Amino acid sequence: MHWLSTAGPTMLAAFLASLVECVEALTVVLAVGSIRGWNGALSGAAAAVAVLIAILSVLGRTLTRVPLHLLQGIVGTLLLLFGLRWLRKAILRATGSIAKHDEASAYEKNAKAMLALGHARGWDSVAFGAAFQITMLEGTEVAFIVIAIDAGGTGMLLPASVGAVAALFVVAALGFALHRPLTRVPENALKFVVGVLLSAFGTYWVGESMGLRWPGSDLAIAALVIGYLVVARLSVALGRAPSRAAAEFPGTR
Amino acid sequence: MNWIETMGRELYGLFVDDAGFAIAILIWLGVFRLLSRSHAMPAWAGALALFAGLAAVLCESVLRFARSHQRR
Numbered sequence: 123m124h125w126l127s128t129a130g131p132t133m134l135a136a137f138l139a140s141l142v143e144c145v146e147a148l149t150v151v152l153a154v155g156s157i158r159g160w161n162g163a164l165s166g167a168a169a170a171v172a173v174l175i176a177i178l179s180v181l182g183r184t185l186t187r188v189p190l191h192l193l194q195g196i197v198g199t200l201l202l203l204f205g206l207r208w209l210r211k212a213i214l215r216a217t218g219s220i221a222k223h224d225e226a227s228a229y230e231k232n233a234k235a236m237l238a239l240g241h242a243r244g245w246d247s248v249a250f251g252a253a254f255q256i257t258m259l260e261g262t263e264v265a266f267i268v269i270a271i272d273a274g275g276t277g278m279l280l281p282a283s284v285g286a287v288a289a290l291f292v293v294a295a296l297g298f299a300l301h302r303p304l305t306r307v308p309e310n311a312l313k314f315v316v317g318v319l320l321s322a323f324g325t326y327w328v329g330e331s332m333g334l335r336w337p338g339s340d341l342a343i344a345a346l347v348i349g350y351l352v353v354a355r356l357s358v359a360l361g362r363a364p365s366r367a368a369a370e371f372p373g374t375r
Numbered sequence: 376m377n378w379i380e381t382m383g384r385e386l387y388g389l390f391v392d393d394a395g396f397a398i399a400i401l402i403w404l405g406v407f408r409l410l411s412r413s414h415a416m417p418a419w420a421g422a423l424a425l426f427a428g429l430a431a432v433l434c435e436s437v438l439r440f441a442r443s444h445q446r447r
Contacts, residue, residue: 204389207393207397210436213433217437219440219445262385325425325429329421332411337422353433361440
């Protein structure tokens with residue numbers, strides 16, 4: 123029961139976080155592939171995925187030797203920094219304080235940069251390097267989330283990995299079918315949800331590492347999720363620009 | 376070397392967007408650790424305090440940024 127109550131949010135957090143990262147990587151890989159050719163772009167992305175899987179398997183085995191409390195403290199703190207950073211950014215985007223991420227303009231920008239580098243004969247090391255780098259960068263975030271979630275010591279590596287791999291397949295399939303960036307993915311809403319989930323996990327593990335006995339044990343994670351959701355919604359309402367708030371709720375000013 | 380530098384920057388950026396925000400989180404965790412060691416408190420109070428401190432840090436950072444953006 124405890125395992126099941128944690129496995130669901132774990133898989134969801136890993137799936138949604140990976141979805142965001144995979145969409146960002148796909149945009150660049152598509153730009154590289156369509157301008158410079160698919161051989162270099164796809165082999166660069168595949169090589170990065172292989173490197174990440176190797177790092178994950180080595181780190182996964184190493185982490186089992188670290189004392190649980192120490193691991194929960196370090197990884198919980200990192201997860202908290204990571205999750206709250208995402209949540210803060212998602213709130214600021216929702217309030218209109220910072221611009222939302224635009225996959226279409228990111229695609230245009232990368233496509234222009236690839237065109238400016240000219241064409242290569244034979245093996246295209248530029249395409250390979252660009253696809254490898256973006257997949258490594260975005261994949262590192264996914265790998266960190268999977269490792270961090272597993273660090274709770276509750277056997278969550280499998281659901282976290284399943285969530286991450288499922289996101290990779292969904293995005294790869296959509297990218298293959300559409301051959302254009304996934305502009306309709308509600309990235310900020312996803313970041314909002316993932317930020318809430320990761321902040322809840324991070325808070326839980328940091329507390330555990332400090333000897334805090336959570337009321338309701340693992341179920342406290344669900345309470346933390348609700349708590350962060352309420353705080354985030356409240357922050358959006360309070361931080362919203364007055365002009366925008368007035369437009370949405372005429373007569374309030 | 377350039378590639379390693381980029382990776383290092385990206386890794387740092389994974390956890391730190393606004394240095395003040397990250398430092399405030401770490402300070403609250405340190406304060407909470409000291410408090411929980413020096414004062415015996417019920418489990419629910421400890422849980423609530425840890426969450427409330429982090430929620431306050433988040434709210435303060437968002438509102439400070441949003442207001443400075445509105446002034447610009």
